[in-house]
Amino acid sequence: MSTPLQPLITKAGLAAIWRADNTGVAAEITHIVVGTSGYTPANTQTALRTQVAKYAISDGQRLSDTLIHVTAVADDAKAYWAREVGFLLSDGTLLAVWSHPTEALTYKSANAELLLAYDLSLTALPANSVTITSTGAGLNLTLSAELAALATAQISSMLRDQKNQDALDSQDKLNQLQGTQIANLLERIKAVELRQDSDRDGLLTAIAANATAVISLQNLFSKTTLGV
Known part of the structure; x- marks a missing residue:
């Protein structure tokens, strides 16, 4: 089951999209980063506040011009509450970030695999300006x-x-x-x-x-x- 997210697009992410668009290609989302701090995101962010893990996109698909589905596998030995989630482009730029002051997305227990599955609404970006690179x-x-x-x-x-x-x-x-x-x-x-x-x-x-x-x-x- 996927969790629908309306992440905040960062200024750095918009700049990366603009650079990619000028070369005639789409920016590529390659990783999901997870952190433990809960807050109201800002578009000036370039990283999560308390990042604890980084996972390669294992699969993804475009659901519409501005809606994409991404999954990643949290297969490490860490245990944490996921309260902030970021999406990285291939050059390491933080494209978008989601967090909430009081609500957590999920909990990952130690030495247990967790499938992270998110539907991302990117209505703030040009249509088809983002694609997905995955492990398949x-x-x-x-x-x-x-x-x-x-x-x-x-x-x-x-x-x-x-x-x-x-x-x-x-x-x-x-x-x-x-x-x-x-x-x-x-x-x-x-x-x-x-x-x-x-x-x-x-x-x-x-x-x-x-x-x-x-x-x-x-x-x-x-x-x-x-x-x-």
Whole structure:
């Protein structure tokens, strides 16, 4: 994603454009410089106030007569808040500068690559008076960043789906275990009931047998008493 900038054209930059125009060529932007000071730029500047890094333009394209797109790769080990940005011509002239008293453009962490991508509005300059000299790597880097973002989103989605599936599988296993435990419990209850029924039947049989024996003894006792 590009950050649109309306940089301030410096007097030195205008003079360089005029010199190039008189020779029939366009001035060439070759580098982006980055600094850490925040302020309101002045057209008398010839350098950033607190420059911390300088990067070659990796890619660029003309979007219109006065709008160009430039990218550069911050691939060093520095860490800083980018609060001022300048654009250098091939002879080292500061063509334009952007800064803000309170707002930062971005943060670069140590030992991490950062793609600097800017759309520059150069309405203060003659149409087509500025061109871009690049290393030719920017478009691939930009595409790689987009593909990396897409891949990251896809991987995140796959991980979420896998976690959901794992949760469902775990719930299914838990349900199966609970079902097995319930079935075992029912079998045990049934066995206990069968034993209880068997014990009750045995007890009734024993009671009946005892009652029969008692009756028989009573009958025998009665006959003996009567002398039968």
